[in-house]
Each structure stands twice: as C-alpha cells, then as structure tokens.
Amino acid sequence: MKPLFEQDHYEVLEVPRDTGPDGIERAYRLILSTYGEDSLATYSMVRGADSAAIRERVETAYRVLSDAESRRSYDSSLGGGRPSPDVEFDETPEIAMEPPKTSSEPFDDLDEAGDYDGARLRRARLRRGLDLDEIARRTKVSSNYLACLEDERFADLPPRVYVRGFVMAFAACLGLDAVSVAESYMRRYDAERPRQRRRFSRGT
Amino acid sequence: MSADVGRSAIPSAESASPGRAVRRQAIAIPVGGGKGGVGKTFLVANLATALARAGYRVVAADADLEGANLHTCVGVPDPGPSLADFVARRSTDIRELLVDTPIPNLRILAATHGSFGAPQPGQAERVRLMRQLRELDADFVLVDLGAGTHPAVVDYFMIGEAGIVVITPEPTSIENAYSFLRAAFYHRLELAMLSHHVREVVALAMDERNERGIRTPLDLLREVRALDPEEGARFVETMRAFRPRLVVNEARTAEDVKLGFSVRSVCRKFFGIEAEYLGYVNHDEAARRSVRSRRPVVESNPGSDAAIYLERVARKLVAGLGRADPPAEGSS
Numbered sequence: 303m304k305p306l307f308e309q310d311h312y313e314v315l316e317v318p319r320d321t322g323p324d325g326i327e328r329a330y331r332l333i334l335s336t337y338g339e340d341s342l343a344t345y346s347m348v349r350g351a352d353s354a355a356i357r358e359r360v361e362t363a364y365r366v367l368s369d370a371e372s373r374r375s376y377d378s379s380l381g382g383g384r385p386s387p388d389v390e391f392d393e394t395p396e397i398a399m400e401p402p403k404t405s406s407e408p409f410d411d412l413d414e415a416g417d418y419d420g421a422r423l424r425r426a427r428l429r430r431g432l433d434l435d436e437i438a439r440r441t442k443v444s445s446n447y448l449a450c451l452e453d454e455r456f457a458d459l460p461p462r463v464y465v466r467g468f469v470m471a472f473a474a475c476l477g478l479d480a481v482s483v484a485e486s487y488m489r490r491y492d493a494e495r496p497r498q499r500r501r502f503s504r505g506t
Numbered sequence: 507m508s509a510d511v512g513r514s515a516i517p518s519a520e521s522a523s524p525g526r527a528v529r530r531q532a533i534a535i536p537v538g539g540g541k542g543g544v545g546k547t548f549l550v551a552n553l554a555t556a557l558a559r560a561g562y563r564v565v566a567a568d569a570d571l572e573g574a575n576l577h578t579c580v581g582v583p584d585p586g587p588s589l590a591d592f593v594a595r596r597s598t599d600i601r602e603l604l605v606d607t608p609i610p611n612l613r614i615l616a617a618t619h620g621s622f623g624a625p626q627p628g629q630a631e632r633v634r635l636m637r638q639l640r641e642l643d644a645d646f647v648l649v650d651l652g653a654g655t656h657p658a659v660v661d662y663f664m665i666g667e668a669g670i671v672v673i674t675p676e677p678t679s680i681e682n683a684y685s686f687l688r689a690a691f692y693h694r695l696e697l698a699m700l701s702h703h704v705r706e707v708v709a710l711a712m713d714e715r716n717e718r719g720i721r722t723p724l725d726l727l728r729e730v731r732a733l734d735p736e737e738g739a740r741f742v743e744t745m746r747a748f749r750p751r752l753v754v755n756e757a758r759t760a761e762d763v764k765l766g767f768s769v770r771s772v773c774r775k776f777f778g779i780e781a782e783y784l785g786y787v788n789h790d791e792a793a794r795r796s797v798r799s800r801r802p803v804v805e806s807n808p809g810s811d812a813a814i815y816l817e818r819v820a821r822k823l824v825a826g827l828g829r830a831d832p833p834a835e836g837s838s
Contacts, residue, residue, distance in 0.1 A: 306775050306776075316771060316774065332764065332767055332768070332771075333771060335761075335764065335768065336767070336768035336771045336772065341768065342675060342676075342677060342680055342761075342765060342768070343680060343765060343768030343769050343771070343772050344768070344772055345677055345680075345681075346677065346680060346681035346684060347684060347772055347776055348772075348776075421811045424788075424811075425788075425811065425814065425815075427760070428757070428759075428760055428763045428786075428788070429763075430760075431760050431763055431764050432760050433759060433760040433761065436760070
C-alpha cells in the first residue's frame with residue numbers, strides 16, 4: 303500500500319503492467335472521471351489543490367503509458383517487469399466497463415434469456431458504462447429516440463422501418479448481434495404498437 | 507460459465523456446499539452504509555430471498571432496534587419474538603427468536619419492540635449476539651445495520667470479513683459511506699493492534715479532526731510503522747483482510763454505474779483498502795411497488811429490472827464467498 307505520489311504509472315491508473323492500449327485508455331477515462339472537478343466519488347475526500355495534483359499525476363501516467371515508445375522506455379526503467387509485491391490488483395476493469403467490441407460476441411448477456419425488450423437494452427448499455435448521449439454520438443440516432451426504445455414508447459417513434467434501423471444501430475454499438483436483437487425487439491414492437499396507438503388516439 | 511438462465515444461475519446450495527451434515531459456521535454478511543434510506547433493508551430482504559430461493563438456508567437479522575422494518579419487507583407484519591427480547595434478557599438464545607417468513611428457507615430475527623424505552627445492546631451483548639448469529643444452523647446470515655457510524659452500528663460490520671456497503675448516487679450517501687468505512691476499519695484495527703501506545707494513536711485517528719493530521723488509514727499506517735514496525739505489519743494484514751463490498755443502489759445512468767468503480771478507486775488510493783464492486787441495482791418502480799406490497803421484488807416480480815440486478819448481485823456474492831471463505835468445508 304503506497305500513497306498515491308509514490309505509486310508508479312500503472313498503479314496510478316490501477317492497471318496491471320501487461321494491460322493493452324485499450325485497457326490503458328479505458329482506465330484513464332475512468333480515473334479521470336473519478337478525480338474530475340465535479341466527481342461524486344471524491345468531493346468529500348479530496349479538495350481543490352489535492353484533486354488538481356491527482357489529475358496532474360494521472361495525466362502524466364497516461365501520457366507515458368499511452369505512447370508505445372515512451373511506455374517501453376518507462377517499462378525498462380521500472381526493471382523486473384513485475385509489479386511490486388505491495389500491489390495486488392488481481393482484477394482488471396470488469397465486464398461492466400467493457401467497451402463495445404466490433405465482434406458480435408454478447409459479453410455476459412448470456413445470463414439473460416428471452417426477448418430483447420427495452421429494459422434489456424438498457425441493462426446491456428449500463429453494463430458497458432455507456433450513456434445514451436454516447437450511443438447517440440456513435441450511432442447518429444438521437445438520444446431521445448434511443449430513450450424511447452428503452453422505455454418502449456413506441457408511439458413517440460418514427461415509422462417502423464426507422465425503428466428497426468435504430469435498434470440495429472443501438473445493438474451493434476453495444477457489441478450485440480444486431481440482426482437477432484432487432485428481430486427480437488421488433489416482435490415486441492409489432493405486438494405492442496397497435497395497442498399503444500389505440501391508447502394514444504383514445505387519449506387525444 | 508454463466509450460460510444458465512436467469513435466477514437458476516445462482517449456484518445451488520447442493521452444488522456449492524456438499525456434505526452439509528458437517529456442522530459449520532454460517533457465512534455472516536453485514537450490510538451497512540452510513541446513511542439512512544439508501545436501501546440497506548431493501549437489499550438485505552432481496553439478497554436473503556434470492557439466496558433462499560436458490561436453496562440456501564438463510565437468516566436475515568435486523569440489527570436496527572431504532573428503525574426496525576426488515577420484517578415488513580419480507581412479509582411478516584407482526585413477528586412476535588424479536589431482538590428486543592434478547593436485549594431485555596427475556597431470552598438468551600436467539601434461536602428461540604427466529605421467525606419463519608412466507609419465503610421457504612428464509613427466517614428472520616426481527617428487531618421490533620413494544621416499549622420505546624427499550625435498552626440498546628451494550629458491547630458485551632453485541633459480541634454475544636454476533637457469536638450466536640454466526641453459530642446459527644444456516645448457510646447465510648445477513649445482518650441489516652442501522653444508519654450512522656456509532657460503535658453500536660459499526661460493531662456489527664465485524665461479524666464477517668466481507669460486509670456490504672450500500673451507496674446511492676448522492677453526495678450525502680458517498681460521504682457517509684466513507685465515514686462508515688473509515689469507522690469500521692479503525693474499529694477493526696483497534697482490536698487488532700496489541701501495543702497500548704499504537705492503540706492510542708488509532709483512537710486518536712478516529713477523530714477526523716485530529717491534530718496529528720491523520721486523515722486516512724494510509725496516513726495512520728505511516729505513523730504506526732514509525733512507532734512500531736511489528737504493529738505496522740499487523741496493520742497491513744488487517745488492511746488486506748478488510749475487503750468491503752460495494753453495491754450502488756438506485757442507479758439511473760451510466761455515470762451512476764461507474765460510481766462503484768470510482769469509490770473503489772478512492773478506497774484504494776486514499777484508504778489503502780481493496781473494496782470489491784459487487785454490482786448495482788437500478789432505479790425501478792417495480793422495486794418501490796414491491797416495498798409497498800411488502801414482498802421482496804425478486805420474489806414478487808422476478809422479471810423486473812431491479813430483480814434481475816439483485817439476482818446478479820446475489821450470484822456475484824456467492825461466487826466471491828466461495829473463494830473468500832476458507833473455513834467452510836465445502837470449498838468447491
């Protein structure tokens with residue numbers, strides 16, 4: 303257990319020394335949000351100058367480790383290549399922090415069966431630590447529509463063909479199999495949509 | 507590995523603890539969090555129910571004589587016998603005070619009491635209570651702690667190594683959770699240190715505004731090491747053994763989900779404490795409704811969002827304990 307300012311760059315970012323560039327990037331973002339200006343996790347623990355100093359320390363670690371060249375020379379300066387026995391970071395950032403991969407491998411969604419409904423899409427998104435705005439940025443589908451998909455507010459969505467496209471984009475962004483998710487989701491849509499429309503027209 | 511479906515994926519009691527005939531201690535899991543209203547009782551009721559549904563024999567104990575309501579959450583409106591009988595010495599054996607619930611495999615020790623002037627258990631009584639809880643004939647004993655960081659509350663967190671700290675995404679909850687963790691850790695430390703002199707320093711550090719400027723366990727460790735290297739080694743040992751588990755309740759956004767990782771990072775960097783992020787439970791109307799209907803949501807509405815998250819937390823808890831509980835004979 304070392305105080306922050308005695309930690310090496312890997313310890314600062316809380317990653318094992320064999321972490322790949324993606325992992326470094328992810329850890330950096332997480333740590334940065336943890337020690338950011340208006341972070342919920344630190345406001346009562348760390349104040350003003352302290353938190354600026356921590357961010358500075360994190361930035362340095364990231365600068366060194368994100369560049370292959372500088373990382374190599376830093377690694378050799380550490381020597382041994384083994385983390386000091388004082389640190390036992392046995393877990394790498396977990397599944398929940400897994401960014402969407404390009405493959406269609408469905409992470410640990412395996413523990414759920416049944417249709418992809420809105421709630422399940424939301425669970426899959428949250429598990430990856432992604433906000434709707436982030437998904438919107440990547441898919442170019444408005445976060446408003448994405449929220450409608452999650453809440454299954456079908457009446458607020460554009461025509462069916464668009465909805466299907468939105469679901470495909472959403473699913474792909476989460477690293478899910480877009481076609482089967484869309485198929486599953488649209489089954490619910492088709493069953494539910496006429497009912498929502500009736501409700502809608504009766505209500506107005 | 508978890509290719510099974512839904513709740514059946516919690517390792518069943520049979521697969522996880524073969525040879526149950528051998529007498530052994532229950533795994534005790536205290537659930538605290540410092541702040542009131544963060545969902546400690548909700549979590550205890552639901553984790554206990556999820557474990558009971560997976561076939562474990564579970565006791566959920568309410569250690570909150572001030573605000574007892576666990577019994578209501580598991581559908582026992584009027585439990586009758588309660589912890590108050592133990593405190594008032596009407597009973598010396600808590601086995602007599604356990605009450606069945608509508609949920610098979612789940613019994614509770616309620617904390618209801620008739621008179622407002624009922625005494626709080628003293629330290630000796632708490633120790634006796636915790637020993638009896640651990641010795642119950644059950645697989646898991648979950649203990650619902652009251653709010654605050656008073657020794658009467660924090661003491662119960664020592665009943666097991668792997669207590670759960672519940673937080674919600676609010677500054678007040680986070681702040682209180684740190685105070686709670688700090689208090690729990692220092693309390694444990696005080697008992698672990700042998701030298702009178704070192705214990706004095708620990709006691710001093712427990713005051714957050716101590717004049718020595720000891721703000722975190724890491725500061726304290728430096729002091730202790732300087733005083734007595736042997737105690738320093740014991741300190742580090744205690745630090746390593748203390749592995750609180752974090753659950754974020756009422757998560758609504760991805761930021762909220764990440765909060766668990768952030769708090770874990772702060773514990774690591776500032777306290778030198780390795781916390782485990784056990785999982786999160788999202789904000790779900792179904793959960794609110796379940797409290798109103800006085801039934802745990804994992805039982806009344808297992809398909810709901812909240813129930814799915816709670817089941818996942820239960821699964822992770824069991825998986826983690828399988829590794830972290832060496833004295834249990836069925837180490838599968």
